[in-house]
Amino acid sequence: MKSRIGIKDIALKAGVSKGTVDRVLHNRGNVSPGARAKVIAAMKELDYQPNIIASALASKKSWKIAVLIPDSQKDPFWEQPKIGILKAEKSLRDYKVVIDFYPFRDADREHFLQQGEEILEKEYHAVLISPSFFKEGQTILKKFEEQKLPYIQINTFLNRESEYFLAYIGQDSYTSGLLAAKLLNFGINEGACAMILHLEKEAYNAKHLTDKEKGFNDFFSHNKKRKIEIIRGSFGDIFDKNGLHKYIEEMLIEHPNIQGIFVTTSKAFHIVSILKELGKTDIKLVGFDLIEENLAPLYDDKIHFLINQNPQKQGFLGIMNAFNHLVLKKEIKHVQLLPLDVVMKENVQYYLEEKAKELHLVF
Amino acid sequence: MKSRIGIKDIALKAGVSKGTVDRVLHNRGNVSPGARAKVIAAMKELDYQPNIIASALASKKSWKIAVLIPDSQKDPFWEQPKIGILKAEKSLRDYKVVIDFYPFRDADREHFLQQGEEILEKEYHAVLISPSFFKEGQTILKKFEEQKLPYIQINTFLNRESEYFLAYIGQDSYTSGLLAAKLLNFGINEGACAMILHLEKEAYNAKHLTDKEKGFNDFFSHNKKRKIEIIRGSFGDIFDKNGLHKYIEEMLIEHPNIQGIFVTTSKAFHIVSILKELGKTDIKLVGFDLIEENLAPLYDDKIHFLINQNPQKQGFLGIMNAFNHLVLKKEIKHVQLLPLDVVMKENVQYYLEEKAKELHLVF
DNA sequence: AAATTGACTGTGCACGTACACAGAATTAGA
DNA sequence: TCTAATTCTGTGTACGTGCACAGTCAATTT
Numbered sequence: 001m002k003s004r005i006g007i008k009d010i011a012l013k014a015g016v017s018k019g020t021v022d023r024v025l026h027n028r029g030n031v032s033p034g035a036r037a038k039v040i041a042a043m044k045e046l047d048y049q050p051n052i053i054a055s056a057l058a059s060k061k062s063w064k065i066a067v068l069i070p071d072s073q074k075d076p077f078w079e080q081p082k083i084g085i086l087k088a089e090k091s092l093r094d095y096k097v098v099i100d101f102y103p104f105r106d107a108d109r110e111h112f113l114q115q116g117e118e119i120l121e122k123e124y125h126a127v128l129i130s131p132s133f134f135k136e137g138q139t140i141l142k143k144f145e146e147q148k149l150p151y152i153q154i155n156t157f158l159n160r161e162s163e164y165f166l167a168y169i170g171q172d173s174y175t176s177g178l179l180a181a182k183l184l185n186f187g188i189n190e191g192a193c194a195m196i197l198h199l200e201k202e203a204y205n206a207k208h209l210t211d212k213e214k215g216f217n218d219f220f221s222h223n224k225k226r227k228i229e230i231i232r233g234s235f236g237d238i239f240d241k242n243g244l245h246k247y248i249e250e251m252l253i254e255h256p257n258i259q260g261i262f263v264t265t266s267k268a269f270h271i272v273s274i275l276k277e278l279g280k281t282d283i284k285l286v287g288f289d290l291i292e293e294n295l296a297p298l299y300d301d302k303i304h305f306l307i308n309q310n311p312q313k314q315g316f317l318g319i320m321n322a323f324n325h326l327v328l329k330k331e332i333k334h335v336q337l338l339p340l341d342v343v344m345k346e347n348v349q350y351y352l353e354e355k356a357k358e359l360h361l362v363f
Numbered sequence: 364m365k366s367r368i369g370i371k372d373i374a375l376k377a378g379v380s381k382g383t384v385d386r387v388l389h390n391r392g393n394v395s396p397g398a399r400a401k402v403i404a405a406m407k408e409l410d411y412q413p414n415i416i417a418s419a420l421a422s423k424k425s426w427k428i429a430v431l432i433p434d435s436q437k438d439p440f441w442e443q444p445k446i447g448i449l450k451a452e453k454s455l456r457d458y459k460v461v462i463d464f465y466p467f468r469d470a471d472r473e474h475f476l477q478q479g480e481e482i483l484e485k486e487y488h489a490v491l492i493s494p495s496f497f498k499e500g501q502t503i504l505k506k507f508e509e510q511k512l513p514y515i516q517i518n519t520f521l522n523r524e525s526e527y528f529l530a531y532i533g534q535d536s537y538t539s540g541l542l543a544a545k546l547l548n549f550g551i552n553e554g555a556c557a558m559i560l561h562l563e564k565e566a567y568n569a570k571h572l573t574d575k576e577k578g579f580n581d582f583f584s585h586n587k588k589r590k591i592e593i594i595r596g597s598f599g600d601i602f603d604k605n606g607l608h609k610y611i612e613e614m615l616i617e618h619p620n621i622q623g624i625f626v627t628t629s630k631a632f633h634i635v636s637i638l639k640e641l642g643k644t645d646i647k648l649v650g651f652d653l654i655e656e657n658l659a660p661l662y663d664d665k666i667h668f669l670i671n672q673n674p675q676k677q678g679f680l681g682i683m684n685a686f687n688h689l690v691l692k693k694e695i696k697h698v699q700l701l702p703l704d705v706v707m708k709e710n711v712q713y714y715l716e717e718k719a720k721e722l723h724l725v726f
Numbered sequence: 727a728a729a730t731t732g733a734c735t736g737t738g739c740a741c742g743t744a745c746a747c748a749g750a751a752t753t754a755g756a
Numbered sequence: 757t758c759t760a761a762t763t764c765t766g767t768g769t770a771c772g773t774g775c776a777c778a779g780t781c782a783a784t785t786t
Contacts, residue, residue: 004742006741006742006743007742007743008743009743014557016765016766017765017766017767017769018742018743018766018767019744019745019764019765019766019767020766022743022744022766023764023765025743026744026745029763030762030763030764030765031763031764031765032752032764032765033761035735035764035765039544050742050743051420051457051740051741051742051743052457052741053416053419053420053457053458053742053743054420054741054742054771055742055743055744056416056743056768056771057414057416057417057420057741057742057743057771057772057773058742058743058744058745058770058771059742059743059744059745059771060742060744060745060770061770094414094415094416095416104622174711175712177712178709179707179709179710181711182707182708186549186550186667187549187550189552219709227549248606254578260380273743283733284549285612304549338711338713339704339710339713339714340709340710340713341702341704341705342704342705342707342710344542344545344705346541346542346700346703347538347542347703347705350700350702350703351702367772369771369772369773370772370773371762371772371773379736380735380736380737381736381772381773382736382737382775383734383735385773385774386734388773389774391775392734393732393733393734393735394734394735395733395734395735398734398735410741413773413775414771414772414773415773416771416772416773417739417741417771417772417773417774418773418774419771419773420740420742420773420774421732421740421741421772421773421774421775422741422773422774422775423740423741423774423775424774450752464771477739482732543746613735676741696776715727727786728785728786729784729786730783730784730785730786731783731784731785731786732781732782732783732784733780733782733783734779734780734781734782735760735778735780735781735782736760736762736777736778736779736780737769737777737778737779737781738775738776738777738778738786739775739776739777740773740774740775740776741758741772741773741774742771742772743770743771744771745768745769745770746767746769747763747766747767747769748763748766748767748768749763749764749765749766749767750763750765750766750779751762751764751765752761752762752763752764753760753762753763754759754760754761754762754767755758755759755760755764756757756758756759756760756777
């Protein structure tokens with residue numbers, strides 16, 4: 001039973017000391033070209049695989065990661081990614097991964113920049129960032145690059161050509177629109193209307209919503225076999241109950257043949273009661289996210305499908321990818337789109353369980 | 364910057380040596396009640412969390428796990444769980460987890476028992492088993508229990524009351540039947556027929572198929588609002604192309620109003636060409652598993668939904684749970700049902716990617 | 727009383743790598 | 757050629773835990 005080969009085996013084979021092997025391994029310099037070549041040859045020949053356990057134990061340095069995401073106090077969506085981040089931190093504790101949060105107030109560009117500057121002043125090995133604002137995001141990311149600080153984006157994607165841009169992890173909005181269209185198309189009759197409904201302020205300005213809409217439209221324009229008319233709706237102030245009710249009512253009067261509605265945000269539950277009041281209980285409803293308010297209508301067959309994007313995973317995988325890059329020196333994929341789960345009452349349990357489970361992705 | 368507390372901190376606090384702390388930690392005995400109490404108190408007070416990194420490094424013992432599953436040469440389904448197992452082994456290599464395979468020839472009860480006995484003769488810390496045969500499975504599991512050998516079941520579940528039964532990880536057949544029914548119901552009109560079709564020898568004898576059927580039937584009997592007639596079909600020899608063609612043809616003549624078919628196995632693709640030949644292109648098709656043959660019809664809108672059970676995960680999570688139990692001494696859930704993913708051409712990419720990705724779940 | 731047993735306890739090395747430090751070899755400058 | 761600076765190399769300790777071993781003390785046996 002020969003045990004795994006370690007640096008001392010390489011040292012022996014290369015005719016040097018383990019100190020020299022270590023210097024080659026970590027590019028610490030001060031190694032003669034000859035010795036270096038011999039070490040590298042020995043490593044290859046013996047197929048050396050570093051023992052990350054011993055490495056983590058011996059290493060003094062801790063890996064510091066800064067997290068720049070919206071404050072979850074203001075926007076409950078961000079609680080989930082944050083939970084994912086904390087889970088990742090916990091499972092990597094023994095690897096000396098330390099995480100500091102720099103939450104910024106939602107929609108506050110100034111605060112976003114401010115917190116970004118704060119990170120730049122400290123010494124971090126990587127940053128996990130949701131660059132919510134286009135212009136300010138570019139500014140900060142550029143500064144990160146200048147300081148040779150690698151970063152991973154989650155949720156919002158700003159495309160940049162830089163070796164310090166490690167990865168984007170997030171949702172695939174366009175495809176989710178396609179998916180919603182497919183589901184509605186499956187459930188409604190030929191000649192009927194399908195409605196896409198944005199319940200969000202400045203929906204025209206939110207890229208993820210316009211992407212969803214594009215996917216939704218593309219599905220129907222590519223499926224010419226069936227004739228389905230598409231209606232577009234948009235209503236910003238969801239707290240204006242009466243206004244929303246009136247808006248939906250007028251829409252349904254104008255287009256009495258609407259058989260399905262795709263709500264592009266997590267607010268589908270707002271529509272449920274309105275449809276009930278209007279006596280339109282046979283309209284198919286597709287929405288997003290397994291939030292509390294959406295679950296009751298799902299169980300109740302009022303919402304037919306919820307598309308789930310597992311926001312916890314965004315945070316979790318973000319940290320895990322940083323770990324893979326920093327500690328394990330692994331190649332990581334630059335764009336990682338999370339699965340779009342089609343959730344209905346019959347399989348919702350699995351996805352809720354997954355939320356609660358303490359699954360820890362490593363390596 | 365105070366570092367994490369270790370056994371020597373506890374030793375100091377409890378006024379004993381780290382050797383004694385170690386004995387308490389691992390229940391090695393030979394500790395006086397007084398010392399034991401002091402150590403436990405100190406551990407609680409300081410909230411001691413063992414450093415699994417250092418532990419894994421120092422520990423001499425390797426964790427040996429035997430795997431008793433069907434030979435993947437004979438049944439390609441088992442390739443996926445095997446890949447999952449090998450991934451898990453790779454990512455746990457530094458933790459000294461070693462896996463030995465004991466594949467048995469499909470449908471060969473004698474060989475199954477034989478390989479089981481083989482395992483019993485060696486010294487293993489745990490077994491991962493798919494107890495395909497009811498009677499023989501019980502026999503082997505009983506022997507495992509007698510030898511105090513913990514086991515984890517995958518894919519097939521034999522319920523046993525034993526502390527050595529660690530977990531079952533597998534599919535939820537009943538719910539997958541429900542799910543298929545829901546999807547078909549969504550896509551077909553009131554008054555139409557829905558067909559459930561088993562393409563498997565001795566389908567009446569396969570529990571997972573009868574469970575699927577039960578789920579399928581229950582959905583419609585609980586949803587009395589819509590009148591959908593259910594037809595049951597079963598055909599064993601899928602290599603008899605003509606026979607199958609004839610069978611389907613007769614079914615469709617007898618029940619011309621069939622608008623949807625649920626194939627309870629991964630063989631849905633066999634039906635596609637037959638339906639085409641019969642000119643019945645508007646029948647909705649729901650099947651199982653992202654195997655190669657099913658993908659083309661899925662892209663082609665011939666198969667509408669595939670229910671995916673991620674067979675790789677069965678193997679992967681099986682090993683990971685054994686690891687959690689053996690090494691990390693964590694509580695693991697006794698029954699873990701894998702998510703039922705609803706896959707359509709628009710989101711299939713994510714699930715195929717996941718198959719290829721080297722994601723490693725730990726802890 | 728001496729010897730033996732057994733329960734209990736402390737000490738110290740090992741795991742494989744990181745890293746500090748000292749010492750050797752080489753080079754540069756005069 | 758010699759010295760000083762620089763580059764290169766080997767040695768040894770540390771990380772936190774597991775575990776072997778030796779040692780202490782009281783109870784029991786001879």
